[in-house]
Amino acid sequence: MDLLRIIIAILLPPLGVFLQVGLGGAFWLNILLTLLGYIPGIVHAVWVIARR
Numbered sequence: 001m002d003l004l005r006i007i008i009a010i011l012l013p014p015l016g017v018f019l020q021v022g023l024g025g026a027f028w029l030n031i032l033l034t035l036l037g038y039i040p041g042i043v044h045a046v047w048v049i050a051r052r
Contacts, residue, residue, distance in 0.1 A: 002049060009045035013038075016045040020052060 009016025017030040026048050034041030 005049045006046055009049055010042055013041035013045035017048050020049050 005016050005019055008019065013034050014027060014031045017027050021027060026044075030041055030044050030048070033044050
């Protein structure tokens with residue numbers, strides 16, 4: 001299941017974080033990072049998924 005979440009996180013980083021943690025602070029931070037740059041959003045999403 002984590003592999004599927006990581007693939008989703010690469011395509012749509014906020015969706016991958018949402019599936020892992022819900023509407024918490026990490027989700028909103030990921031939306032901000034994705035808006036500032038796609039790569040930081042991906043890195044954060046993969047980090048959140050791998051951490052849990």
